[in-house]
Amino acid sequence: MQMDTSFAFGACINPAVIQEPAFVDYFTKHFDWAVFENELKWYHTEAVQGQLNYADPDALLDFCDRHGKPVRGHCIFWAVDRMVQKWVKDLPNDQLTAAVQGRLTSLLTRYAGRFPHYDVNNEMLHGTFFQDRLGDDINAFMFKETARLDPGAALFVNDYNVEGGGDPNATPEKYIAQVNALMEKGAPVGGIGLQGHVTNPAGEIICDALDKLATTDLPVWLTELDVCESDVCLRAEDLEVVLREAYAHPAVEGVVLWGFMQGHMWRQDACLVNSDGTINDAGQRFINLRQEWTSHARGKIDSDGNFKFRGYHGSYVVQLATATGKMHKAFSVEKGDTPLVLDMDV
Secondary structure (H helix, E strand, O other): OEEEEOOEEEEEEOOOHHHOHHHHHHHHHHOOEEEEOOOOOHHHHOOEOOEOOOHHHHHHHHHHHHHOOOEEEEEEEEOOHHHOOHHHHOOOHHHHHHHHHHHHHHHHHHOOOOOOEEEEEEOOOOOOHHHHHHOOOHHHHHHHHHHHHOOOOEEEEEEOOOOOOOOOOOOHHHHHHHHHHHHHOOOOOOEEEEOOEEOOOOHHHHHHHHHHHHOOOOOEEEEEEEEOOOOHHHHHHHHHHHHHHHHHOOOEEEEEEOOOEOOOOOOHHHOOEOOOOOEOHHHHHHHHHHHHOOOOOOOOOOOOOOOOOOOOOEEEEEEEEEOOEEEEEEEEEOOOOOOOOOOOOO
16 A cells, blocks of 8 residues: 655645635645745745744744645745845845845744755746846855755755746756756756646647756756636646646656635636635546555465565555464655565565
């Protein structure tokens, strides 16, 4: 019996949705990870200079701890000019440098070891605020300082439209070049985030983008997936297209949905759960795919004392029933082509 999967599925949360019983029920049953929608962003934790407020991320972390859900850290900085709070923009460069260091130190010393991932400087393909103000080395500095303060976290780039093929500013080639440039400056880039705000997805285009990004040898996550379609039946089909491409690709290690409940999403035509708590066709399709990608096998050993099965990556418990009783043994199926052999002494 498979106990959990190596491939992660997650969803974003905020203080409002964790008060909704229908949301909490679907989230705790069908997702392994969480990410905070806005509550960790700099404009939320320090809207006014010097007035730090971590009450919301603290409460959300407590919720995730109680339910055993690891959390992606989104995000330390945001490169897009309009997403930078006014007081930060008004600082002269020397004070801006100090504010960047202060943000890193405050956040990462408070939460060291709590977030397995960080999106370090969000959407650098679409924004250059910090680079324009503080020079070409600032992005690599953010990665290096984050790694110094919280060395256990995997540090991600994170951007949108890369998987869609329609944005000349966000091609896979430009994303790869950005990653390579950061690493040449010593930035410990540990993962590639594809946001995945998609409409009318084409599997071939998504697969092509993933193939190109896989040449970096970095893990890829879809970090903010929402599939927008007003017809919920078509939405279910489109969602399946994206999820199958992601799940099948060896470079992809996880998919995080950017919400799933009507009335609590950035894009309303992407919900899986209706506002009254009922699960729609897209939500049921997601459940069905998760069940499909979970392995359970039962049978009898052959004349040589062997029982063979194919299983998805993850952790398992085997139960062996004999004339004298039952035995249990835990094991894991990891990535790789070599068959796993599990010995049980009867």
